[in-house]
Amino acid sequence: MEVDNVFLCGMVNDSIILADRKKIIYANPPTPVMFEICERQPLSLKELMPHIHPADRETVEGLISTVEGEQQETRHFQYRIQAKNGKERWVWSRTFPLFPESKRTVVLSSDITEMREREERLKQTEIAVRTADEKYKVLTSLLPEMVFEMTLDGRLTFVNLKAIFVFEYGSDFYIKNLKFIELISNDERLRCFAELKKFIAASSEVCEIESAAVTKSGRKFPVTLHTTKVYTDHQLSGLNILMLDKTLQKNVENYQENLAFLSKSALNFLTLSNDDDIFIFVGKSLSKFASKSVILVFSYDQNSDISNIRYISGIYHCLDDLIEIIGGAPEKFDIKLSERFKSKYLSDKTLKKIDRLRYVIDHEKADDVERLLNADNFYSMGIARDGKLYGGLLIAATDETKSIDTQTIETFIYQAGIALHRKQIDNELVKAKLIAEESDRLKSAFLANMSHELRTPLNGILGLAQVMLNSETVLSSDFRSNVKMIVDSGNSLLSLIEDIMDVSKIEAEQLKIKNTPFSINALMEQIYSILSVHPIYLQKNAKKQNIKLIYDKPDDNLSLVSDPDRLKQIFINLISNSFKFTQKGFIRYGFSIEGNVITFYVKDSGIGIPKHKTEEIFQRFAQVDNTLARKFSGSGLGLAISRGLLKLMDGKIWCESDLGKGSNFYFTIPYIAAPTQAKGELTYSSCEICEWKNHTVLIVEDDLINYKVIEAMLRRTKIKIIHADNGLAAIESVCLNPQIDIVLMDVHLPEMSGLEATIKILEINPSLPIIAQTANAMADDKDICLNAGCVEYISKPIDMNELFVKMSRFLVES
Numbered sequence: 001m002e003v004d005n006v007f008l009c010g011m012v013n014d015s016i017i018l019a020d021r022k023k024i025i026y027a028n029p030p031t032p033v034m035f036e037i038c039e040r041q042p043l044s045l046k047e048l049m050p051h052i053h054p055a056d057r058e059t060v061e062g063l064i065s066t067v068e069g070e071q072q073e074t075r076h077f078q079y080r081i082q083a084k085n086g087k088e089r090w091v092w093s094r095t096f097p098l099f100p101e102s103k104r105t106v107v108l109s110s111d112i113t114e115m116r117e118r119e120e121r122l123k124q125t126e127i128a129v130r131t132a133d134e135k136y137k138v139l140t141s142l143l144p145e146m147v148f149e150m151t152l153d154g155r156l157t158f159v160n161l162k163a164i165f166v167f168e169y170g171s172d173f174y175i176k177n178l179k180f181i182e183l184i185s186n187d188e189r190l191r192c193f194a195e196l197k198k199f200i201a202a203s204s205e206v207c208e209i210e211s212a213a214v215t216k217s218g219r220k221f222p223v224t225l226h227t228t229k230v231y232t233d234h235q236l237s238g239l240n241i242l243m244l245d246k247t248l249q250k251n252v253e254n255y256q257e258n259l260a261f262l263s264k265s266a267l268n269f270l271t272l273s274n275d276d277d278i279f280i281f282v283g284k285s286l287s288k289f290a291s292k293s294v295i296l297v298f299s300y301d302q303n304s305d306i307s308n309i310r311y312i313s314g315i316y317h318c319l320d321d322l323i324e325i326i327g328g329a330p331e332k333f334d335i336k337l338s339e340r341f342k343s344k345y346l347s348d349k350t351l352k353k354i355d356r357l358r359y360v361i362d363h364e365k366a367d368d369v370e371r372l373l374n375a376d377n378f379y380s381m382g383i384a385r386d387g388k389l390y391g392g393l394l395i396a397a398t399d400e401t402k403s404i405d406t407q408t409i410e411t412f413i414y415q416a417g418i419a420l421h422r423k424q425i426d427n428e429l430v431k432a433k434l435i436a437e438e439s440d441r442l443k444s445a446f447l448a449n450m451s452h453e454l455r456t457p458l459n460g461i462l463g464l465a466q467v468m469l470n471s472e473t474v475l476s477s478d479f480r481s482n483v484k485m486i487v488d489s490g491n492s493l494l495s496l497i498e499d500i501m502d503v504s505k506i507e508a509e510q511l512k513i514k515n516t517p518f519s520i521n522a523l524m525e526q527i528y529s530i531l532s533v534h535p536i537y538l539q540k541n542a543k544k545q546n547i548k549l550i551y552d553k554p555d556d557n558l559s560l561v562s563d564p565d566r567l568k569q570i571f572i573n574l575i576s577n578s579f580k581f582t583q584k585g586f587i588r589y590g591f592s593i594e595g596n597v598i599t600f601y602v603k604d605s606g607i608g609i610p611k612h613k614t615e616e617i618f619q620r621f622a623q624v625d626n627t628l629a630r631k632f633s634g635s636g637l638g639l640a641i642s643r644g645l646l647k648l649m650d651g652k653i654w655c656e657s658d659l660g661k662g663s664n665f666y667f668t669i670p671y672i673a674a675p676t677q678a679k680g681e682l683t684y685s686s687c688e689i690c691e692w693k694n695h696t697v698l699i700v701e702d703d704l705i706n707y708k709v710i711e712a713m714l715r716r717t718k719i720k721i722i723h724a725d726n727g728l729a730a731i732e733s734v735c736l737n738p739q740i741d742i743v744l745m746d747v748h749l750p751e752m753s754g755l756e757a758t759i760k761i762l763e764i765n766p767s768l769p770i771i772a773q774t775a776n777a778m779a780d781d782k783d784i785c786l787n788a789g790c791v792e793y794i795s796k797p798i799d800m801n802e803l804f805v806k807m808s809r810f811l812v813e814s
């Protein structure tokens with residue numbers, strides 16, 4: 001080899017080998033370095049073989065055979081050398097025939113390890129990128145949400161399968177020919193376009209836009225667009241859009257809203273006080289569901305077949321024209337419902353889409369109104385409940401209206417039906433209550449009247465008989481006993497009237513219990529003093545039957561709260577019975593307290609009651625012996641009254657008896673201790689005839705007989721008597737006679753009532769004692785008299801003793 005060439009070959013980093021077939025003629029210095037064969041020059045190419053990577057030895061053999069072969073040619077070989085440090089290095093060898101005839105070959109080898117590594121890395125990256133892109137496309141295509149890619153001028157460059165499906169375009173070809181903005185609904189398009197433009201111009205990388213999309217067939221649905229920017233070579237080139245369908249979310253929101261609305265409206269319906277409020281509430285609520293629609297709510301009265309508009313809205317844009325068509329304001333318009341509506345909507349609880357307005361309204365101008373309203377859809381529904389039509393509604397909806405939520409409206413109208421039905425029942429109940437109250441009032445007035453009417457004549461009979469008995473004139477014994485019989489029979493009649501009145505009052509729930517604190521001992525003693533002079537008791541003892549009335553008096557003096565008059569009535573009843581049915585022995589009464597209950601008893605040693613009758617006798621008119629031949633008189637009402645009274649007093653009554661040995665009657669009431677010790681009741685059973693000759697009494701009484709009775713009763717007291725037969729005359733008398741010390745005022749008077757006269761008299765002379773006397777013995781009478789200013793109350797027929805006792809409280813004896 002030429003010296004110059006050798007020199008040149010030593011200047012390069014590559015290995016240069018000059019081979020003559022099998023023999024190496026020259027190898028430049030980088031050659032042993034490259035092939036890692038020490039300092040030594042290789043003698044043949046075969047010597048390189050052990051340093052070659054086993055997998056590439058074949059390649060190198062190809063190289064060797066090229067060099068050693070007959071045919072010299074230019075060929076490339078890439079193979080690896082196994083470096084001593086265990087690493088591999090890539091070598092790229094090229095064979096060049098030197099001269100065709102010389103058969104010599106130059107083998108030029110370069111270390112291409114780095115280059116190969118670079119290439120490899122590049123290839124890997126390329127594969128990775130390609131795979132990622134493919135994956136991205138595949139994934140986005142399959143995403144359950146809609147994905148779009150668009151250029152900056154809005155052309156779609158990618159649309160995933162979901163979007164193609166949702167937008168109802170059969171193949172992506174069609175959708176790609178569209179611009180993205182064409183997928184947005186008409187009414188949203190401008191706004192959405194503006195927002196996208198703003199985002200493109202902005203520096204932000206993501207944005208969210210709420211909008212509405214429209215499919216190929218025109219179905220509109222709410223969407224959210226999640227938009228990001230796409231760059232190509234660092235230049236903004238388009239947008240990626242993830243479109244989320246909000247229909248489901250909106251539905252859930254609407255569902256929740258509707259549920260809340262329905263539960264709220266159910267409560268509202270409960271609080272609305274009249275029909276009108278209910279209809280207005282229905283109308284107002286419906287306006288929220290069907291905005292931009294005409295809403296009409298009307299009532300219907302089945303009896304009169306009249307339907308009135310109760311609510312109307314959304315009509316104002318065409319109000320003038322409507323007034324012209326129907327000839328008046330719609331609010332005042334009575335509509336006639338079509339027969340079809342009336343029959344169909346009674347039972348049908350659905351909101352119906354109707355084609356013609358006249359299906360609901362039977363009016364000659366219904367078609368004109370329909371044209372005027374220019375609605376796309378009419379909906380109507382009846383407000384009915386339990387086979388009764390209370391009204392209905394009509395919605396004239398335009399396209400712009402939100403889709404009508406039929407289900408919610410139906411439930412809401414169902415509630416309205418219930419509310420109207422309930423209101424109707426309420427109204428009927430109020431009416432029934434008024435009628436019942438009126439009939440109660442009449443009943444009560446009847447009872448008061450009867451009581452008055454029966455007592456007034458009795459007052460005359462009994463009063464005059466009493467006067468006769470007490471007169472100073474000496475009466476023949478026959479005459480006296482006859483008069484006595486009049487008194488006794490009168491008293492029996494009076495007690496019968498009182499019993500019948502009491503039974504009626506209990507049944508009419510007119511009997512009122514008047515609770516007041518009182519001393520129980522005083523009451524029991526008063527009962528004793530009344531009954532110890534009872535005619536039967538006196539009679540039986542006179543016949544030496546020897547019956548003992550015993551009061552089991554306790555040590556303590558207790559006060560309780562109850563109705564002492566009614567307790568007295570029950571005791572008198574029971575003890576009077578014992579008198580009747582006991583021939584000898586004892587009648588004892590008393591009480592015991594256990595916890596919150598006070599138990600009274602009346603026990604006798606009389607004839608007793610058969611066991612099977614001890615409950616029956618508490619029924620009205622029930623008597624053990626109900627034969628006409630019975631020995632004992634009585635109405636059979638006393639025990640029924642006692643039981644009725646005790647029921648009102650939260651107590652009970654029962655009987656335990658041993659036939660032939662006696663009867664024990666028990667009754668209970670709640671024991672309510674009086675806060676302070678109550679005073680004992682004044683008894684008036686032992687009043688002496690008084691002397692009031694220096695006093696003057698004004699007797700106000702329109703009934704002459706009754707006046708005569710009182711006059712006769714008072715004659716022996718020598719009191720001066722002035723008579724006035726009406727209220728006005730009474731006032732006049734008081735003015736003219738300042739000496740009047742006391743007034744006996746009848747309550748029922750012609751022209752001016754006794755109570756009115758009392759008020760006027762007290763204005764003239766506030767300290768004048770006025771005692772009311774009335775044949776009314778109803779529960780409230782006493783209170784009414786005392787409230788008018790009377791100092792006392794005495795009921796007719798007047799008991800002479802009671803009259804004297806009550807008057808003597810206000811008059812000093814002379």
Ligand code: ADP
Nearest residue numbers: 577578581617623624634635636637638639663
């Ligand atoms: P009346 O005594 O007017 O018949 P009551 O309702 O007071 O009416 O009594 C009903 C009946 O109960 C009496 O007729 C009598 O048969 C019976 N009865 C009530 N008290 C006694 C008693 N102490 N002893 C025996 N029988 C009694």
